[in-house]
Structures are given as structure tokens and as C-alpha cells.
Amino acid sequence: MNPVATASSPVESSAEDRDKSVRLTAAQALVRFLQTQYSEFEGIRVRLIPAMFGIFGHGNVTSLGQALFEDGADLPYYQARNEQSMVHTAVGFARATRRRSTLACTSSIGPGATNMVTGAATATINRLPVLLLPGDIYATRRQGNVLQQLEHAVSADVSVNDCLRPVSRFFDRISRPEQLLAALPEAMRVLTDPAETGAVTIALPQDVSTEAYPFPIRFFEERTWRIERRPPHPASIREAVELLKTAARPAIIAGGGVHYSEAWDALRALSNACGIPVAETFAGKGSVREDSPLLLGGVGLEGTPAGNRVLREADLVLCVGTRLSDFVTASRSLFQHPGVRFLSINVSGHDAAKLGALTILADARLGLEALAAAAREAGVSPRPPHQSAVADARLQWSERLSREVFVQAPGEAMSQGQLIGILNQAAQAGDTVVAAAGGPPGDLLKIWDATGGRNCQIEFGYSCMGHEIPAGLGVRMAQPEGEVYVFIGDGTYLMNPTELVTATQEDLKVTVVVAENHGFQVIRRLQLARVGRSFGNEFRVRDRASNRLEGPYLQIDFAKNAESMGARAWRIRTIAELRLALEDARTETRSCVIVVETEKHRFLPGSEVWWDAAPPEISRDPETTRLRTEYEQGLRTQRYFG
Numbered sequence: 001m002n003p004v005a006t007a008s009s010p011v012e013s014s015a016e017d018r019d020k021s022v023r024l025t026a027a028q029a030l031v032r033f034l035q036t037q038y039s040e041f042e043g044i045r046v047r048l049i050p051a052m053f054g055i056f057g058h059g060n061v062t063s064l065g066q067a068l069f070e071d072g073a074d075l076p077y078y079q080a081r082n083e084q085s086m087v088h089t090a091v092g093f094a095r096a097t098r099r100r101s102t103l104a105c106t107s108s109i110g111p112g113a114t115n116m117v118t119g120a121a122t123a124t125i126n127r128l129p130v131l132l133l134p135g136d137i138y139a140t141r142r143q144g145n146v147l148q149q150l151e152h153a154v155s156a157d158v159s160v161n162d163c164l165r166p167v168s169r170f171f172d173r174i175s176r177p178e179q180l181l182a183a184l185p186e187a188m189r190v191l192t193d194p195a196e197t198g199a200v201t202i203a204l205p206q207d208v209s210t211e212a213y214p215f216p217i218r219f220f221e222e223r224t225w226r227i228e229r230r231p232p233h234p235a236s237i238r239e240a241v242e243l244l245k246t247a248a249r250p251a252i253i254a255g256g257g258v259h260y261s262e263a264w265d266a267l268r269a270l271s272n273a274c275g276i277p278v279a280e281t282f283a284g285k286g287s288v289r290e291d292s293p294l295l296l297g298g299v300g301l302e303g304t305p306a307g308n309r310v311l312r313e314a315d316l317v318l319c320v321g322t323r324l325s326d327f328v329t330a331s332r333s334l335f336q337h338p339g340v341r342f343l344s345i346n347v348s349g350h351d352a353a354k355l356g357a358l359t360i361l362a363d364a365r366l367g368l369e370a371l372a373a374a375a376r377e378a379g380v381s382p383r384p385p386h387q388s389a390v391a392d393a394r395l396q397w398s399e400r401l402s403r404e405v406f407v408q409a410p411g412e413a414m415s416q417g418q419l420i421g422i423l424n425q426a427a428q429a430g431d432t433v434v435a436a437a438g439g440p441p442g443d444l445l446k447i448w449d450a451t452g453g454r455n456c457q458i459e460f461g462y463s464c465m466g467h468e469i470p471a472g473l474g475v476r477m478a479q480p481e482g483e484v485y486v487f488i489g490d491g492t493y494l495m496n497p498t499e500l501v502t503a504t505q506e507d508l509k510v511t512v513v514v515a516e517n518h519g520f521q522v523i524r525r526l527q528l529a530r531v532g533r534s535f536g537n538e539f540r541v542r543d544r545a546s547n548r549l550e551g552p553y554l555q556i557d558f559a560k561n562a563e564s565m566g567a568r569a570w571r572i573r574t575i576a577e578l579r580l581a582l583e584d585a586r587t588e589t590r591s592c593v594i595v596v597e598t599e600k601h602r603f604l605p606g607s608e609v610w611w612d613a614a615p616p617e618i619s620r621d622p623e624t625t626r627l628r629t630e631y632e633q634g635l636r637t638q639r640y641f642g
Ligand SMILES: Cc1ncc(C[n+]2csc(CCOP(=O)(O)OP(=O)(O)O)c2C)c(N)n1
Pocket: 437, 438, 439, 440, 462, 463, 464, 465, 466, 488, 489, 490, 491, 492, 493, 517, 519, 520, 521, 522, 523
């Protein structure tokens, strides 16, 4: 089923009906309201919230549960296994629809609600809309303290749902049913505002959500929320083009905003016309849709050495739709040109102003188009020395890839780099790979070829282990065609495999590729680089003598676990087996889990940048002390840009 395609028939009421009202409970009003909300972008109208996920408890079963049963014909209800997961599903769905649409998530009070906090943070940090509907404690309070109520010693009106405030872009607690009349339109506005969007939380006290109120009929009329493109101010374009005219080594950093604004063509046009190379962030991966001599790949800590070399020497950096996190800027140590200037196109003033940039507060496409037009008028053209430096950096990296990454090291298991290479070859136009934590996101940023329609959805705003499988379900709900590859480590699989049950229940096929490297290996790699000792990161049994996790590696049957939830599973050791499994998986209708034994301590070449992750200032271990000194040297490369 494709919930995006679900649309109710228009609800139109006559002028005299409009002032009439209908008595509904708060939950019934909410369910009816959600069924008449649409978003519109570039003339395409879709249901803003086409479905609701949930897990019922005493906080929502008699209210929203009843309302969905009686009034929810156009709001299909999906059951999740864990409240955190359902928010991740909504995040995956929202990203795949490029923020035109999202899902609602209902939870009971207490633990169900707090389980959503991590999902909410994932949504808000990634600037992706989700609607959260946690149950809440009684408003009347005549019952005394209810099951799962936190009794705050000095703030009687605080409930655990207040934990959702800092991770929400809008929060309201409905202590009277009629408050929905104000709260819900504001919730929809925030969800559809490109600059403000994120998690929106409407907390529903258990008693209030079953209470009735005469809601005006007009409240339930269809409403379309236009997602607008903000045009740039001409003055900011004039200033920006002055910078472009004089720059000798300009470079672009393309972030998630390029995708949300569908600015791919505008990006390519500006890049080609002015000869500006493009590096991509995690969220911006795939911004350059066809291979180009100006595509540098990833930037920053998990970027390519090619991208980082060009950015290191850039004298003008044009940041488009990016939050410029430390992974992108290498903790603000990447940009080393003494006179480097920054230009930012962003819908969010907060992000635009970072690094003391000259800001173009605008939609990415409109900003890029205006800049390209102004640059053409000003006669900005490619600079040949810059072009050849870019070509040289690209060539060096691609040679290194064939020499060091896509080759089998003797006596070793398959490397994660080889695995990604095979998966990339198997992927076709319209397929999507999803990743969030462990080695996969960084390695995908570095070597996944996202051109030719092989989409890459990396959640690296929160880099939340456990996001991936549920998010894959969300992608599948938005994209009925093409394979959805969820690429995760064994640690992430163990944290949250259970939405595979939901995949089976709803016939939402995902293909999970698990790199089994027997531990939290990316963190062990960091530990060795910054502390110098391996401790507590591998999946090994306790060694009695050392009393540490240094015994034999655990034997975990991931395939059996996946099969128990209705998936088809493979255990893979060789490249030939992997190719065959991926072929079979494409024709399989069930969800698939391909468990690949990968070399534990073999990593991709580094990105050749520094990162601010500090070793301890004090240690009795000379190796740790040495690493601290090395770190402090790197600290000198960190710069202040305003
Ligand atoms: C919920 C959560 N807890 C902890 C972390 C910190 N963390 C980042 S990567 C990682 C290891 C992941 O292990 P695995 O999935 O096996 O991937 P690998 O590192 O082996 O590639 C951990 C613990 C996180 N990102 N998310």
C-alpha cells in the first residue's frame, strides 16, 4: 500500500453548516482533522499525514484507539514494536517524501511517551517533520497519581512528556479539548515550514482526549499547506556575486537542503557554468546526480581525501542547505586558506549564519538559480588552474580506491569497502540505501556512487543506532518501487531488529545488509586512535583472568534471528555468494537479511583531516599521553571564522 496515494474525498460544507458544530471527543476531532490536511509543493498535493503508527496502552486506547476505529477510515493504523522505532519510520518516510508528508505516532503515557524522545531528537536535528501524540497524565487529577506518573516534587504540572520539549520544534499539552482548535493548525504550519520543521508534539492527557466538545464543522474542512520557496534578497545575491568574481578556488558544500528543495539541476548548472567543484555532506549525498568532473564526493571527517584537499585550499566556500556539523567542517579545522570566505544559501537563518558567512536566506534552488544568473551577467567563468587541481585530486582518489579498497587482502575476510562496492554494483536506479550509525554512514559517504538514481539516505544528524531498519520501512512506504537496502553493522542490528516483524505484518519489504565484524568496530577504531588501547567495544565473552571482555568472540546467529521474524536470510562469506544473494533478494517478496562476515579491523583509507575528539589530559599510559600530544598539535589547525 502506498499511503501517499490515499486521499479522502473533498469535505466541503455549505455556508450555513460552517457555523454549525459537531460534538466529538478531542481524539475523534484529531483523527478527523488529520484526514483533511494536505501539503502542496510545486502544484503537487498530497496528504500531509496519510497514516498513524502506534502502540496502545491505557493512555491512548480508549481515546485515539477508539477514534481511529470509528472515524479513521482514511487514516490507516500501523502497529510498531517499539515507540522509538515508529518515530524513526516516520523520519524515513518524511525524508523519502522530501518533507512533503509524514506520519503520526501515538503512544500511551509514561514509558511509551519517553521511548519517543530519541526518535523526536532524530527528527528535529535532521530537520524532518514528524507528528508525535503521546498520552499524558490526567488533567483533572481527581484520581490521584495514575499508573506511570512521575510525581515531580516541586512542579505538580510536570509530566515525563516534558522531556519531549527540548527535542520538539513545537510542543503543546491539550488540557481542554477546544485547545486543539489552536494547537493543530499551528502543528501543521510548523510541520510544513522548511525552516522550522522537526518533531511536533501534541501531548494528550488521558481524560481530556476522551472528553467531548462542540467543534466547529469548518475545522474539518480540507486545508492545504503550501510549502513555499523563499526567494533570495537581491542585495544578498549582488554581494555574493562580488565574492564569486574574485575567487580563484571556489568550492560548494551541498547539504540536505539541496534534496529538499529539489535543487539538483540548479546546483549542476551553477557548478558547470562557473567551474565550481561540489563536495557533499551526509544529508547531501547524491546532490550531484550524474557523474561530473566537478564531483568531489564526501567532505569532512568521513569525506574523500579529494574533497578535503580541495576544500582545504578553497578561498570561497559556498554552503548550500547544510548544518555544517563538526563532521563536515572537521571541527572547523578543514578550511586552511588564509583568506577563506563563506557564502551560505539556507532557509534557516541559524544555519546560514554559521562560519561568519555572507548569508543568502533562501530556498536552495532559488538561491542557486539567482546566483547563477548574476554570475553569468558578471562574466564569471571556470578557472583552468583550479579545474586541473580538482581533476588531479579526483584522479588520485580513484586510483587509490582501485589499488587499496576494491581488492581482496590475502587471508582476510571481505572488507566493508568491498561489500559496499558489490552492493553499489547491484543497486539500480530507483533503489535506496539507508544508514545511520557505525561504520556504514561514513563508508557510504566516502565510496558509495549515488549517481544514476542510486539514492543514499544517511541519517547523520543524530547518527542514531537503531534508526535504520524502521527508517527503511518508512522509505518503503513512500517508495513502493525499487529496492530499499538497509546497511548496518552487527551492533546496530542487535540494538533494534524487531521492526522486521512490522515489515512482515505490513508486507513492507526491505533488504537488510548486516556487516558482521563482531563489535562496535568504528568506536574501537576511534579508541585506538585517541586512547591507544582496545577496551569494551568488541562482542567477546568476559575473560575471567583480566575480568574484561577479552575472551572468545560471541557466536550470534543473526540469520536465525531474522528468520524468526519472517525474513529470508543468508549467511555470506565470499563475494560470489554476496552477488548471488543480492540477485535473489531483488526477486524475493519477503524482507531479506543478508549477514556478511567482514574483516574486523580493516577500514577504508582515512579522509586526511583532523577531528576534535580529545584523548585524556592525564593518563599513566605513555601511548595515551603521546596521542594527547598529537591531538594538541591538531588543535592548532582549528580556526575561528565568526
Ligand atoms: C543509540 C546509539 N548508541 C550509541 C552510539 C555510539 N556508536 C556509534 S557507532 C557505534 C558502533 C556501532 O556498531 P556496529 O553497528 O556494529 O557498526 P561498526 O562500528 O562495527 O561498523 C556506537 C556504539 C550511537 N551512535 N547510537
